[in-house]
Amino acid sequence: MSFTCDLSQSSEYLSFRSSIPLRKVVVDSDGVKAWKIFDSGPKSVTCPLICLPPVSGTADIFYKQVMGLASRGVRVIAAEPPPYWNIKEWCDGFKKLIDYLELDKIHIFGTSLGGFIAQKFTEYTHNCPRVVSLVLCNTFTDTSVFEYNDSAALFWLLPSLVLKRMLMGNFAAEKVDKRIADSIDFMVEKLDSLTQSELASRLTLNCSPSYVQPQKLYDLPITIMDVWDDSALSSRVREDLYKSYPQAKLAHLKSGGNFPYLSRSDEVNLHLLIHLRQFDGTEISSSYLSLHKMPTQTLNTDEGTVSYFNQRDKYVKIP
16 A cells, blocks of 8 residues: 655655654653654744644645745644544643643644644633634534544554545545645555554544534634535535634635645645734734735636635635
8 A cells, every 4th residue: 555656756845854854742641642743934933833634644744834834934833643532632732732842822724633623622722722813624513424423432443454444435536637636645645654543543533422612712713724626525514614603714725625735735825824914913923024925926716716705794805
C-alpha cells in the first residue's frame, strides 16, 4: 500500500520539510504521548493559527498553509495529536500543548474531525476562553451522521489494514482534475503512515456519540469553508453546520474535493487571510504585519473561490 505521490516529491513540499523542523512535544504525565507540530512564523506572535487535521491526516498536510501564510507574517502551527480516546482527554492534552508553547490565545483552522474537535475544545474552554476564532472546513457538529456510530467502541480491536480500508472508501472518486487527484494521492500516503492506535483513536473520536453546543460559540468570529463539488459530507450535514452558526461568514469554493487545503491552497489561504485580518492591530492578531495590505491575486473563478459572505448580510465579493 506504500507509495510516493507527486506532491510529496514537489519542490514546495521538499522545501517545507527542509526548512521547518518537525517537533515532538510530550505534554502528558505518562511521558509517552507526543504531539507532532510544525511551527512557522514569528515566535513573538502569541496568538497563532493552529491547523488541526482530519482522521487520515498528519501535520504536514497543511504545508501549503504553513508556507503560504508565513510569508505574510502569520505564525502558523500545524499540529498532529497522539492517540486520545475521548474528547475530554484530547482537550486536556491540547490545552497542555498550548500552555507549553506559551500561547495566550489561538485561532483554529480545523478540517473534518479537526473542525469538530476545534468546536468541542472551544466549548470545553468556554469558561476560560483560549480560542478567539474558528475557520471550519468540511466539518460537522454531530457525530451521529457517520455510519460506524454504533461500533465505535470496537475500533481499538481492529487491525490497521481494516481501519485504513474503512477510510479509503471516502477517497474514491470518479473523474477529478489533477490537483484533486494529487491531493487524494497525498492523503492516501499520509493515511498509510499512521499506526493502528492513531487510526483507531481518531475513528473512535469521529464516531462516538457526541455533539457540539453551538450556543457556547455564538460570540466567536467563525468562518465556514466548504466546497460545492462532491465530498464525504452530505448537503444535510453542511446545512446543519450553517444553521448552528447563523452569525458565521461563509467561504465557498466551487470545487476542491475533500482536501481543498491541498487542491485549492491559494483560495483557502486567501480565505484564511480574509478571516484573520479582522484582528489586525490587536493583541490577538496572528501576524506582525497588516493583513489588510494584501497583494492582488488572480483566481480561477471556474474552479476556485466563488463567494465570501455573511449569512445575515448582503453578498460580498472577495476584494
